[in-house]
Amino acid sequence: MLEKQTMDLVDKGLMLPLMEEFYTIQGEGYYKGTAAYFIRVGGCDVGCHWCDVKESWDAEKHPPTAIDVIVENAAKYSDTIVITGGEPLTWDMGPLTQALKAKGMKTHIETSGAYTVSGQWDWFCLSPKKNKLPVPAAHTAAQELKIIVYNKHDLKFAEEQAALVGKDCILYLQPEWSVRDKVVPMIVDYVMAHPKWKVSLQTHKYLNIP
Numbered sequence: 001m002l003e004k005q006t007m008d009l010v011d012k013g014l015m016l017p018l019m020e021e022f023y024t025i026q027g028e029g030y031y032k033g034t035a036a037y038f039i040r041v042g043g044c045d046v047g048c049h050w051c052d053v054k055e056s057w058d059a060e061k062h063p064p065t066a067i068d069v070i071v072e073n074a075a076k077y078s079d080t081i082v083i084t085g086g087e088p089l090t091w092d093m094g095p096l097t098q099a100l101k102a103k104g105m106k107t108h109i110e111t112s113g114a115y116t117v118s119g120q121w122d123w124f125c126l127s128p129k130k131n132k133l134p135v136p137a138a139h140t141a142a143q144e145l146k147i148i149v150y151n152k153h154d155l156k157f158a159e160e161q162a163a164l165v166g167k168d169c170i171l172y173l174q175p176e177w178s179v180r181d182k183v184v185p186m187i188v189d190y191v192m193a194h195p196k197w198k199v200s201l202q203t204h205k206y207l208n209i210p
């Protein structure tokens, strides 16, 4: 159990359970290929069976960390900061994003959109999940929609989600990593038949970088 004072600071978004931070290349989606500093916040209740960071789920396993410390560190590495998790919108992202932007950094989020949208974002990547659908504000905020394709039904889900985002939102289909050999041909055929979609690959996994 955390102390009450720490819990209050986490509630206010002034401390966050920090799983890891790393400077790497954004592997996925619109900013693929761009150097960025990643902040991975612990805690997620969405429960995707194929999630590639299940160690992030239990917030209590990750130390509550003052956002000032996180921001000071991030500023040393990059002016493009990707906040991911876990599910970052589990927490109030207002104070962290405000502090990053005050230092001139660009804030990007990777989110399922399942919880209240908080924070100020320069780039909002929405990756909806069937078991906990995005809130309407997440569809409105999405600049990039990234659907993970595990089976054929995910293409139907992709179209349902695409109908809910703005007209300028960029649409991606990304293979679920463990079944990539099976689903890549399906995605390729689908994108050629429905060219409003683009392919997104987890290129960092091919490059063997974090």
Ligand SMILES: C[S@@+](CC[C@H](N)C(=O)[O-])C[C@H]1O[C@@H](n2cnc3c(N)ncnc32)[C@H](O)[C@@H]1O
Pocket (backbone or CB within 6 Å): 044, 050, 051, 052, 053, 084, 085, 086, 087, 088, 110, 111, 112, 113, 126, 127, 146, 148, 174, 175, 176, 177, 178, 202
């Ligand atoms: C680990 S999640 C963390 C952020 C947030 N919880 C979310 O799901 O968007 C980061 C990104 O990785 C994607 N992802 C997670 N596991 C994956 C897998 N096995 N194959 C492909 N993409 C995956 C998610 O859909 C999301 O776009």
Ligand SMILES: Nc1nc2[nH]cc(C(=O)O)c2c(=O)[nH]1
Pocket (backbone or CB within 6 Å): 024, 025, 026, 027, 028, 084, 085, 110, 204, 209, 210
């Ligand atoms: N290089 C790299 N790019 C990524 N894009 C989204 C990621 C994530 O886990 O949110 C991720 C990640 O874990 N590593």
Ligand code: SF4
Pocket (backbone or CB within 6 Å): 044, 045, 046, 047, 048, 051, 052, 053, 054, 056, 085, 086, 087, 112, 129
């Ligand atoms: S929402 Fe994101 S972090 Fe949570 S289980 Fe799904 S992929 Fe993993």
Ligand SMILES: [Mg+2]
Pocket (backbone or CB within 6 Å): 052
């Ligand atoms: Mg990842």
